[in-house]
Amino acid sequence: MARNQVRQLRGWATVGMLVSVLLLSLRSSGQRAEPSPAPFGGPLPGVTAQEFERFRVGLEDFLEVEESEEGLGPVFNGRSCAECHSIPAVGGGGTVLEMRAGRRNPDGTFDPLPGGSVFQLFSIPPHTCQERIPPEANVVAPRKSIPLFGAGLVEAIPDEALAALADPDDRDGDGVSGRVHWVMDRGTGTARAGRFGWKAQQATLLSFGAEAYLEEMGITNELFPRENAPNGDEERLLRCLPLRAVRHIEDVADRFTGLRGIDNFEAFLRFLGPPPRGESTDLARRGERLFAEIQCAACHVPVLLTGPSSNPVFDRRLVQLYSDLLLHDIGTGDGIVQGDAPGEEIRTPALWGLRVRRGLLHDGSAATLTEAILRHDQEAAEARRLFQTLPAGEVVALLAFLDSL
Ligand code: HEC
């Protein structure tokens, strides 16, 4: 698969450059055009040859299967990023369910338990370093991976755009109260509007990739320099790894390029194209109108705009993601408190690329679109009620629309 993708990339490089040339000529004649979409897993249309090269090198790192000599473990969930992000192409979603757990105390506070709320599925060496969910955990929550197509465009949406959509105290009285998850971004050291992850727990691709490198694969890096000790037990960590390995940072800059693995992940994700839209039929267009009428668009906001950027591929672009990237309580919360995100709240998932997703909701617990919609409650109770009043023909149209995304 990897080799095929590399071959396909050469094709995209040519297409990408042709599109850039075409766009440049359009721009110089004063016209604007949205470039045609990339196929699933292709680069953002319009990237320069240099950006394409960063994307290609990033893809290689994203596909690379790590071994313990390269820093994998001692506790980990997967051996490569692509292992959980490959449906329907590298950079997509996956079916692996990760485990989070913790303890809800009688006073309502949440304790992630020693070692944090992620319980890694594997370890090296096995047995001595294996994490286990302790008996005192009373919240156990599986989580699905999230497709990464178009992540660079999502990153380029300004914080203010998300803040403008938020209505934490429901002042407009529509029953929907989205909230920005403000986070301290490790990459820049500033407070930013979180947008990535089921709890909107990260604001930038550098920080998300760096955290994933540690939490998913056990590879320490400059943003997350400390090894994860199994169940937070530092003594057990020393039985799993030599002290030298515990102390040194595993992801170091390449001698020739000066780039770290986390920089390469960032480049791959930043230049990964958005999912191509499916066929738009009359039925799907009718469904799209219904989607707005029955208030789905209150949270699944059809389009957001990137901010001004010196890079034309990110400069004031329409991002048709169908999400407000805010936290909402729709009655599906996993009970895990993460940063300032409460247990009941989940970030509105983007619906672009929905037609190729399998297993819906954060834990994959809904098998069909209808099931996912019927699980909407609380802030989305009115939208669900309106869905339930739709005549059968209109339900078909709404589902056709969702299947065209
Ligand atoms: C074992 C499976 C697994 C592996 C390996 C993995 N991920 Fe993920 N990824 C997930 C899951 C699960 C989520 C959702 C996590 C959450 O919100 O708690 C996720 C979410 C993400 C997101 C957020 C996307 C969004 O739009 O919200 C990014 C970015 C990401 N992963 C990048 C990476 C990178 C880079 C690597 C390799 C260093 C990687 N992942 C390895 C499972 C995995």
Ligand code: HEC
């Ligand atoms: C109040 C905000 C809100 C409204 C209104 C809302 N949604 Fe959602 N939607 C969410 C959130 C939050 C989730 C994620 C829940 C989870 O994973 O636990 C979600 C999940 C989904 C999913 C699953 C996506 C995936 O990747 O698993 C679909 C499909 C969906 N919504 C469609 C709709 C439709 C159709 C409507 C209108 C009937 C609607 N939503 C109204 C917030 C909302």
